[in-house]
Amino acid sequence: MISGVSLVGVWVNDIDASLRFYADKLGFTVTSDITLGDGYRWATVAHPDHPELEVNLQVPGPPLDPESATYIRRSLDKGVLHGVGLATTDCQETFRELSARGVEFVQEPSDRPYGVEAVARDNSGNFLVIVERHEYTGEDFAHAEVGGRYDA
Structure with a gap:
């Protein structure tokens, strides 16, 4: 039985x-950095509070x-x-901290029906969506049905 997402x-x-x-x-935290056969490199990172979920950083190439x-x-x-979605308990503070470290943001923290969201880019240009989640329902979204389907 599947018990969660690990990678x-x-x-x-x-x-x-x-x-x-x-x-x-x-x-x-860097959790692995191994060069395998034919120069293939397996490199992963994980958030220190959630080591069970690793992010595999890979360059486009074989396989x-x-x-x-x-x-x-x-x-x-x-x-x-x-890239990935990142959870935070305080999006404004996370925005300030990461901006001070040189992280490029394409969207400052903004209120959304599901919480406060900021969008950054990693050094390869991937989107990093940073969200401080709030409780919400389908009714919190314009043009949505209760089941969550979009209805324009």
Whole structure:
């Protein structure tokens, strides 16, 4: 039986730079950095309070086929890939702390029906959505049905 999520993958341009970003800027811990056969590198980070959920930082390449790797690299260059959602108990304070560490924000903290949200980018251009969650229901969203389906 599945007991939870333990690993998510994030595409990056440079594993060394991304390990530094996630550790130095976001406060994550490097949990593994291993070079396997054919130069494939397995590198993961985790938040110290949640070591059971690792983020695998990987560059586009094998085992992807060349066409897929090129597509991922182009998407990284465009800055259109989603990285991870990050929880916080105080979005305003997290915004101030991360801004002081040099994290680039594309959206300052804003009130949403589900909480306070800010959007940053990692060093590869991936979106990092930082949310201080509040209780909410489907009725809190305009154009939504109670079941949560969008109804324009």
